[in-house]
Amino acid sequence: MTHIQMPGLIDPHVHLREPGQTHKEDFDSGTAAALAGGFTAVLAMPNTQPPITDEESLDAALRLAQAKARCDVGVYVGATANNATAAARLAGRAAGLKLYCDGTFGSLRLEGLASLQAHAAAWPAGRPLAAHAEGRSLAAVLLLAALYDRPVHICHVSRADEIRLIRKAKERGVRVTCEVTPHHLFLSEDDIPRIGPGRSEVRPRLATPADREALWQNLDVIDCFATDHAPHALAEKDGHEPPPGFPGLETALGLFLTAVAERRLTLGDVVDRMHTNVARVFGLASQGDTHIEVDPDARWEVRAAEMNSRCGWTPWEGMTLRGRVRRVTLRGREAFADGNVISPPGSGRILSPETLETELEEA
Numbered sequence: 001m002t003h004i005q006m007p008g009l010i011d012p013h014v015h016l017r018e019p020g021q022t023h024k025e026d027f028d029s030g031t032a033a034a035l036a037g038g039f040t041a042v043l044a045m046p047n048t049q050p051p052i053t054d055e056e057s058l059d060a061a062l063r064l065a066q067a068k069a070r071c072d073v074g075v076y077v078g079a080t081a082n083n084a085t086a087a088a089r090l091a092g093r094a095a096g097l098k099l100y101c102d103g104t105f106g107s108l109r110l111e112g113l114a115s116l117q118a119h120a121a122a123w124p125a126g127r128p129l130a131a132h133a134e135g136r137s138l139a140a141v142l143l144l145a146a147l148y149d150r151p152v153h154i155c156h157v158s159r160a161d162e163i164r165l166i167r168k169a170k171e172r173g174v175r176v177t178c179e180v181t182p183h184h185l186f187l188s189e190d191d192i193p194r195i196g197p198g199r200s201e202v203r204p205r206l207a208t209p210a211d212r213e214a215l216w217q218n219l220d221v222i223d224c225f226a227t228d229h230a231p232h233a234l235a236e237k238d239g240h241e242p243p244p245g246f247p248g249l250e251t252a253l254g255l256f257l258t259a260v261a262e263r264r265l266t267l268g269d270v271v272d273r274m275h276t277n278v279a280r281v282f283g284l285a286s287q288g289d290t291h292i293e294v295d296p297d298a299r300w301e302v303r304a305a306e307m308n309s310r311c312g313w314t315p316w317e318g319m320t321l322r323g324r325v326r327r328v329t330l331r332g333r334e335a336f337a338d339g340n341v342i343s344p345p346g347s348g349r350i351l352s353p354e355t356l357e358t359e360l361e362e363a
Contacts, residue, residue, distance in 0.1 A: 002297060003326060006271060008040030008290040009253065010278040012095075012130075013155055013179060013226035015245065016042075016073075018064055020049025025231045025310045027068035028345045032308040033229070033249040034071050035336040035343060038292045038325040041071060041351060042229075042249075043095040043282065046078035047108050053078045058090055062350055069348030070341060071330060072287065076130070078108045084118035092353045096128030096153075096282065101137035104203050104244075116144055125150045127353070128282050134204055138162055142169045142176060151175040153281055156228050158184040158204040160214030167221045177281045179224040180215055182255045183246050183315065188212045195315050198242035202230070216264070223281060225273040227252045231311030247309045251302055251316050257294070257323025284351060289332040298324035308341060 016030035025033075027044075034042050044065070046052035052061050058077060065073045074095030077087050087097055099119060100108040110116060123129050130153040133141040138154065142165065145152040157163050157178050169176050183202060188209045192200040200206060215222070230245025237243070256274070259265040278284070302316040328336035335343040 003293045003295055004267070006038070006267075006292050006294060007275045008287055008292055008328070008330065009038045009274045010041045010282075010284065011039050011227050011229065011249065011252075011274075012043045012153075012224055012278050012282055014042045014044055014229040014249065015047070015231070016044045017231065018048065018068075019060060023310070024233055024236075027065045027073065028070065029308060029310040030229070030231075030249070031068075031070040031073065031348055032341045033247075035328050035341050036308050036325065036339075037249040037251070038253045038294065038328060039071060039249060040287055040290050040292070040328060040330050040335070041073070041284065043074040043076065043351070046076045046098055047100070047104060051078050051108050052076065053080050053083050053108075054086055055090060058093060062093070065348070066346065066350055068345045070343040070345060071335065071348045072351050073348055074282075074351035079110060079115065079119045080108065081110065081112070081115045084115070084122040087119070088122040088124060091124045091127045094127075095351060096130050097123050099129065099131040099133070099141070101131055101133040101141065102135075102203075104132055113140065116140065120144045120148045120150060126283075128153055130155055132156070132203075134159070134162065138165060142166075142174055145169075145176055146172075146174045149175070151177070154178040156181050156184065156204055156226065157215070157222070158207045159211045163214055163218045163221055167218060170221065177223040177277075178221065179226040180222045181226060181228045182248055182252045183228075185212065185215055186255055187315070196238070198239065199237045199313065199315060201237070201242045201244045202246050203244040219269070222273065223277045225252065225256065225270075229309075231309055233311055234313040237313065246315050247307075247311050247313070250307050250309060251314060251321065253294070253325065254300070254302075254321030254323050255316070257296055258321050261296070261322045283353070287331055290330050292325055292329070293327040294323055295326050296323045298322070300324050
């Protein structure tokens, strides 16, 4: 049995559903799923209930994460029509600012260009600004990045015209990075009959096979692979108004290692987009003595019943994947081994500039 060692994976885009919807996931179950998938750090989105948009809601979320997280966690602040100044004051404690420019799960969608301009001007240029921006919204965000000469990160790019526009922007010197999810790289609208109409609801929607192929053809433009882990209970996905989102933390590495075995990717491609580039884009310091051990030849069948995520389903059910996480070491301590999560709740650290400064002072 051959094991390979990789750095701890970092997911810049997860939904851990706490506070407000812990029947879907919480900081405990979500970070357990992260460790099982080889992730030692995750950045959690702010479209919770209530959403994380001010000091009070950020404080509450960080307290919950500190008490329950099993791996390291950062928490985003969400942009609203009237919190540009207040949100900017929280930049030192947040993983970044999230702009919701298109339809999503929750109540944080921004309407109008004025709000985007206000946040682009107020949010510190040295801190991550991440945008859910599709189609024309993407063009608007790229224009603001150029006008304000500030970096922006585009979340879950899914279509050919979008990845090509990002390529053009990069070629013109716009300070833009982007991420793509496993489901947009490995699934398309052709998979909806197999998955089911409710379970296949996701934002951005599953695109055409041509869109999916365009993502692969423009791999050099893609900075990060992000799961957009967005769990909902199975009864909700099978209900009359299924909410959008897929779980993904425990299957992402297996999907990408399967692509490595098929020679669609290299192991270096995976490390770059699931560790190195994520740390660079989001300004994350090294976790120190942290790595994962993977059996690249192990074949395993995806079964939701065996997973740590609370949601109880996966769009990859029954698929055989290649490559299995065997062990995770986080800051010198065993966090996951042979299918078992070892790190207890509360053992993860909060990721933010302020906590990094405190650690450096203590060192």
